[in-house]
Amino acid sequence: MTKVPYEPEELVKLALKAKESAYVPYSGFHVGAALVGDDDNIYTGCNIENSSYGATICAERTAVVKAVSNGARKIKAIAVASDHEISTIPCGICLQVLSEFCQRDTLVYLSNHKGEYKACTFEEVFPYSFKLNNDI
Ligand SMILES: [Zn+2]
Numbered sequence: 408m409t410k411v412p413y414e415p416e417e418l419v420k421l422a423l424k425a426k427e428s429a430y431v432p433y434s435g436f437h438v439g440a441a442l443v444g445d446d447d448n449i450y451t452g453c454n455i456e457n458s459s460y461g462a463t464i465c466a467e468r469t470a471v472v473k474a475v476s477n478g479a480r481k482i483k484a485i486a487v488a489s490d491h492e493i494s495t496i497p498c499g500i501c502l503q504v505l506s507e508f509c510q511r512d513t514l515v516y517l518s519n520h521k522g523e524y525k526a527c528t529f530e531e532v533f534p535y536s537f538k539l540n541n542d543i
Contacts, residue, residue: 413449415516422518426454428453430454445479465501484514493519502536512530514527
């Protein structure tokens with residue numbers, strides 16, 4: 408947990424650094440995430456695989472769990488990075504979890520392995536999520 412004024416490039420760098428801690432003996436696919444909570448702390452996460460594949464947790468959800476368990480309730484921005492040459496997009500489960508804490512205009516930085524990223528709003532990445540009070 409680091410309290411710093413965030414810049415997109417810094418958040419992407421932290422996501423790239425977080426992926427170095429990934430525990431991925433099965434896929435070998437390293438993913439890192441870094442988010443800014445409404446407490447202005449930065450939380451990072453990596454993917455952690457399990458031999459019971461369904462018990463695997465993605466980097467984005469690891470970062471969300473760390474943020475929320477420390478008291479954060481909103482995500483101001485999030486960066487995701489992986490080993491891929493193309494930008495990494497969160498999986499469906501992570502998008503649904505992120506939708507609980509992101510606003511439509513929350514910035515999402517989707518990075519490749521070099522730190523080259525696309526900036527999107529959360530709504531662009533995930534326009535419709537499950538909500539108990541959906542009104543589309
Ligand atoms: Zn995921």
